[in-house]
Amino acid sequence: MSKIITIDDEPLARSIVKEYLQKYPGLEIVEECNDGFEGFKAIQQHQPDLIFLDIQMPKINGFEMLELLDQSPAVIFTTAFDEYAIKAFEAHAIDYLLKPFSQERFDKAIQKWKEQKVGSQKNTEELLETASHSPAQSQRIVVKTGSKIKIIPVHDVFYLEAADDYVKVHTQEGSFLKNKTMSHFEKTLDQQQFVRSHRSYIVNIQQITRIDPYEKDNHVAILKSGTKVPVSRNGYVKLRSVLGL
């Protein structure tokens, strides 16, 4: 018996998946979720074999929900219309269903999944990397603290700090870990607002109150919160050009 979870904010959209699944006795829907929060919880609880996931959903979208999972299940995306998502799917040859879809098309997707061609972990990671370049997602960072999900608007971020395989996101309310790389953030964040001041630091220039010299050749940026962020020689050049000095 394979466990399935459907995550879509429209009840009828979930029921059509349910209907199409009726001819597969070996596949059972263990939970239907209304949004990414519920989906995240249900996936952790049931460890499903396959999920049907919509992109545009309340609070956090489908991609953001997947980002939060340590281990992503196989995913078949269902979406009505989303340019960025479709580009991402195509780039990574992941199967997706465009609403409204037929039973035949649905069967094909199930067939692919059974042959393990759908939504392997590696594919999904690459997909998320591509999808996170969409303008909708570069406005905020979704993190989890314990079992809770937190959405951080990028303009609330003070600075980012490299921490092993993670990036530490520093805000007013403390710091949060996100399993992404520094270069990912350097690429996706607005370069007029976020500058990589140092190999291990990306700083929000809105937060900088002044930049002081520090030891030989180096500088340090003083933030409004009083925090000091290291600035390398290279980073100093970048900062100066963005700040127009």
Added chain:
Amino acid sequence: MIASPLSILRFRIIFSATWWVIVIMDVSFLQNLFGVSFRIALIDGIVTNILLILFCLLIINTLRFYLPRSSRYLNILVWCILLTGLWIALQRWLLLLFCGSNEDYAFFLGKSLVIRAVIGFLLLGCVTLISILWYNWQEQKENEKRERDAEKLARDAELFKLRQQLQPHFLFNSLNSINALIGMKPDEARKMVQQLSDFLRGTMRKEENQVISFSEELEYLKLYLEIEKVRFGYRLKTELDIAEESLRWKIPSLLLQPIMENAIKFGLYGTTGEVTIALRARVFDKYLVIAVMNPYDADMQMPTGTGFGLNSVKRRLYLLFARSDLVEINKEKNYFVVVIKIPDTNE
């Protein structure tokens, strides 16, 4: 094609009257100041001035097709001089042909050629200058008109596009809902197909019905809300509070739907659980004031660029009423309120 100044009656009258004045003055000068006999003076006056008018017409018509740019004015001067020379040569030849037998006159003609040339040059120069000014003015007027037309076209196209903006997301999701209903509740599926068709027809309404009554717009909005309620089920609740006197108010068609769509998205995507969207309409000091309210979570950072835009509504009202203060957005504690004011268009 740019119109010649002679296509205008008033110009034709002035032009021919001036010509007659010149002819009469010419003849009387020749007769009274220079003692030329009336017959010869008349021939001289008519021959010179017919030639003059032909040259003038030549200039006016040539400039109509070939208008020199400001850097080419030297060319014009040269042409004026050449035409004057030609005019002098022609009149000398013709006058000698007709009246050459009178030796006194032939002598007088020879002596007066210089003064004739000066007068001719001045007159031809004047005509040239006036023509250039006229044609430049015409061309400018034409350009201005073209620009105005282009602007109007662009404005109409923009208005049309703003009105027409249908979210593909909405359309495909509705079709998906219908697809689900066909299996479970065929009657409801049929009803929704009907509603969706009526809604789509409404979005395709032609330009001439750009202004409709608020009650009509409301009917259309209800159609839209019905569809959305089928899509989102119990999660979506709406409250309409409409003052009686607002129903007759004229408003631009399809104005409310994007606002409602925005509220629904904001409300449904920004929070979980049940969402109530409230619409209130009142007539207030010569304005129809419509407020659309949706709950929202202040802690949420809504993604931008996914169609959560009231900009199209703002832009449309600006294009229609040339005012940018008709849309107001208020974020209160847990509510997001969009207020639009529609001026009285009956005035």
